Amino acid sequence: MPDNEEGKQQxxxxxxxxxxxxxxxxxxxxLGTWLSISLLRRTLPYLAERGPSQLRLVLLxxxxxxxxxxxxxxxxxxxxxxxxxxxxxxxxxAGAASVAIGFALKDYFSSLIAGIVAVIERPYRPGDWxxxxxxxxxxxxxxxxxxxxxxxxxxxxxxxxxxxWSNNIANSNDGxxxxxxxxxxYLHPDHDAEAVRRVLQDVAMTSCYLIYDKPILVVLSETxxxxxxxxxxxxFDMRDQFSFISDMTARGKRAIAKLGAQQxxxxxxxxxxxx
Amino acid sequence: xxxxxxxxxTFVDDRPLITLDQYKSPSTPATDTALGLFARFxxxxxxxxxxxxxxxxxxxxxxxxxxxxxxxxxxxxxPRTELAADLSKWMGLQHPASRMRLIVIPPCNDxxxxxxxxxxxxxxxxxxxxxxxxxxxxxxxIGELPSKGLIVIPKxxxxxxxxxxxxxxxxxxxxxxxxxxxxxVVGCNRSAWSYLSRMAGxxxxxxxxVTFRPFDxxxxxxxxxxxxxxxxxxxxxxRLSGSGxxxxxxxxxxTADDYFSRLAAHSLGIPWVAWHLWRRSIRTKQTGxxxxxxxKSRSKADLQNEQKTLWVAALQDYILPNRHEQDARLxxxxxxxxGSLSHEExxxxxxxxxxxxxxxxxxxxGFVEDTTAGLRCAAAAYPSIHAGLLxxxxxxxxxx
Numbered sequence: 132m133p134d135n136e137e138g139k140q141q142x143x144x145x146x147x148x149x150x151x152x153x154x155x156x157x158x159x160x161x162l163g164t165w166l167s168i169s170l171l172r173r174t175l176p177y178l179a180e181r182g183p184s185q186l187r188l189v190l191l192x193x194x195x196x197x198x199x200x201x202x203x204x205x206x207x208x209x210x211x212x213x214x215x216x217x218x219x220x221x222x223x224x225a226g227a228a229s230v231a232i233g234f235a236l237k238d239y240f241s242s243l244i245a246g247i248v249a250v251i252e253r254p255y256r257p258g259d260w261x262x263x264x265x266x267x268x269x270x271x272x273x274x275x276x277x278x279x280x281x282x283x284x285x286x287x288x289x290x291x292x293x294x295x296w297s298n299n300i301a302n303s304n305d306g307x308x309x310x311x312x313x314x315x316x317y318l319h320p321d322h323d324a325e326a327v328r329r330v331l332q333d334v335a336m337t338s339c340y341l342i343y344d345k346p347i348l349v350v351l352s353e354t355x356x357x358x359x360x361x362x363x364x365x366x367f368d369m370r371d372q373f374s375f376i377s378d379m380t381a382r383g384k385r386a387i388a389k390l391g392a393q394q395x396x397x398x399x400x401x402x403x404x405x406x
Numbered sequence: 407x408x409x410x411x412x413x414x415x416t417f418v419d420d421r422p423l424i425t426l427d428q429y430k431s432p433s434t435p436a437t438d439t440a441l442g443l444f445a446r447f448x449x450x451x452x453x454x455x456x457x458x459x460x461x462x463x464x465x466x467x468x469x470x471x472x473x474x475x476x477x478x479x480x481x482x483x484x485p486r487t488e489l490a491a492d493l494s495k496w497m498g499l500q501h502p503a504s505r506m507r508l509i510v511i512p513p514c515n516d517x518x519x520x521x522x523x524x525x526x527x528x529x530x531x532x533x534x535x536x537x538x539x540x541x542x543x544x545x546x547x548i549g550e551l552p553s554k555g556l557i558v559i560p561k562x563x564x565x566x567x568x569x570x571x572x573x574x575x576x577x578x579x580x581x582x583x584x585x586x587x588x589x590x591v592v593g594c595n596r597s598a599w600s601y602l603s604r605m606a607g608x609x610x611x612x613x614x615x616v617t618f619r620p621f622d623x624x625x626x627x628x629x630x631x632x633x634x635x636x637x638x639x640x641x642x643x644x645r646l647s648g649s650g651x652x653x654x655x656x657x658x659x660x661t662a663d664d665y666f667s668r669l670a671a672h673s674l675g676i677p678w679v680a681w682h683l684w685r686r687s688i689r690t691k692q693t694g695x696x697x698x699x700x701x702k703s704r705s706k707a708d709l710q711n712e713q714k715t716l717w718v719a720a721l722q723d724y725i726l727p728n729r730h731e732q733d734a735r736l737x738x739x740x741x742x743x744x745g746s747l748s749h750e751e752x753x754x755x756x757x758x759x760x761x762x763x764x765x766x767x768x769x770x771x772g773f774v775e776d777t778t779a780g781l782r783c784a785a786a787a788y789p790s791i792h793a794g795l796l797x798x799x800x801x802x803x804x805x806x
Contacts, residue, residue: 182797183796183797184797184798184799308799330570333573333574334570336573337569337570337572337573337605337755339568339736339740339755339756341801343600343601343604343801344604367799367801371732374757377757378757381757382757386570
């Protein structure tokens with residue numbers, strides 16, 4: 132019985148007395164934080180879409196960081212209102228929480244922790260174009276548990292943050308305004324390769340989507356079914372990447388035909404293994 | 407002294423032209439930015455009590471006769487004089503730093519100042535080939551370059567520079583100019599130069615570009631006052647429609663300074679853009695039935711004063727059609743780079759599937775002029791176009 136009494140006292144010390152807890156204050160802190168985050172999640176993307184394009188990624192990227200800071204401040208504010216914060220109590224709370232998380236909410240909390248790591252390490256930010264697993268798309272939002280990607284076919288894919296523990300994440304622009312676009316051409320080997328390289332470079336140089344300050348590369352390699360040309364260039368706005376690739380491909384085909392070279396196509400059963 | 411003489415007296419010093427990186431647009435008055443922000447939020451806080459001196463509904467666009475009389479077309483005498491002074495100084499040098507001279511012209515220039523200088527001086531003008539011929543004939547379209555005298559290429563942008571065939575031809579042309587021994591004057595608009603300097607390696611071949619000095623408030627005021635001075639008719643007064651204060655010939659210089667500082671900043675220091683903006687903002691008072699009724703109670707002197715008054719409306723930005731904004735910007739950028747394009751040429755440099763109705767929208771909104779010489783950006787819309795392209799991240803001329 133004395134042990135039971137001691138345990139009760141310890142539990143009582145762990146939390147403040149019920150009548151001392153200001154539920155109104157806690158409610159206001161939670162409401163204020165929620166309102167601030169909601170406002171932030173609407174206004175910053177709104178401003179990002181309407182403001183100068185140079186600020187777009189900065190504004191979008193600020194959302195998860197500010198949200199994390201606000202939530203951290205709210206938690207720091209609320210904990211002393213509820214708990215009697217001492218080192219001993221902290222150990223007790225952490226132990227109890229670990230057991231609960233370990234048994235019941237492991238995956239959920241793994242994603243939450245990964246979300247915090249993702250905000251700090253920034254493998255992806257809102258506005259970035261990333262490939263996670265087999266999904267490629269623009270990061271629409273970085274939430275606490277998952278990110279939302281918009282794929283080129285306008286599907287929205289929700290990817291939990293805990294994929295960063297086990298998957299490679301390919302970020303095409305990594306916070307920059309632009310990303311490399313590649314137009315592929317397969318030509319019959321019997322042609323003037325230098326002339327084709329020159330003309331493909333001019334095709335990229337005269338595209339209306341091109342950014343002037345980035346390099347343009349024409350890389351070629353021999354494959355069993357023809358010469359593979361990769362025309363690599365950067366658009367000034369990465370949202371134009373598919374228009375840019377289409378423009379380079381259409382005009383590239385015309386320029387190649389004008390040179391007298393011939394494009395080849397592989398039989399349906401044959402496909403190139405990506406390097 | 408006639409108008410042209412007055413203009414030629416101004417602002418020609420030892421260095422008539424400046425290098426392109428020295429160009430700095432006149433700055434916006436400090437209060438304007440704050441007032442602009444305040445004006446946006448003002449409707450949220452209550453009724454607007456600052457009614458303009460002359461309500462916009464009582465003003466009408468001025469007839470072209472009146473505009474021609476008091477805001478006559480710019481003869482660009484000052485840029486011409488500066489250009490002539492610079493080139494004659496350069497021609498006078500026995501061993502110039504470079505035997506080529508590159509003049510970068512601000513955009514939307516209707517007056518071909520370099521070509522007219524070359525014609526006046528009797529120099530050889532290298533005209534660009536027809537664009538269709540340029541595509542079909544390729545390098546053969548250049549022809550033989552003169553082996554002596556001075557070669558003048560007034561508008562390099564006319565060589566269809568952002569087309570695969572045009573770019574090849576321009577690159578070859580620059581190479582031949584580099585190898586030739588004759589002196590060369592090359593003119594190029596600012597957007598085209600921004601493109602060519604990076605894409606055709608033009609910055610490596612041509613010398614450091616020079617350009618005209620920016621037109622500041624003082625120069626604009628002086629110029630417009632000269633344009634408004636007309637000995638054949640009674641003098642008119644120019645009053646701001648917002649405050650009713652008189653500008654031009656006013657004893658209170660601060661009002662005029664503010665207005666012209668704003669105009670100089672808005673026009674980015676480009677004289678012909680400022681002139682188009684000025685001309686566009688001139689209004690006269692409406693004459694309708696209600697006006698007749700009102701006039702019965704007014705004195706004859708008041709009526710005469712009204713007839714001698716031209717109202718200057720506030721500067722207004724052009725607004726892009728709210729659909730297909732990106733397509734619209736692509737069209738405007740293409741027109742700026744090439745100076746002007748026909749409908750067919752535009753379709754050759756843009757991949758747009760639906761450019762026709764976007765183009766019609768741009769013409770309707772005043773951004774683009776559809777002239778016999780082709781489609782081109784309207785000078786008065788240039789500040790809005792420039793700001794819009796920059797905000798959308800387009801590579802364009804970097805005006806400071």
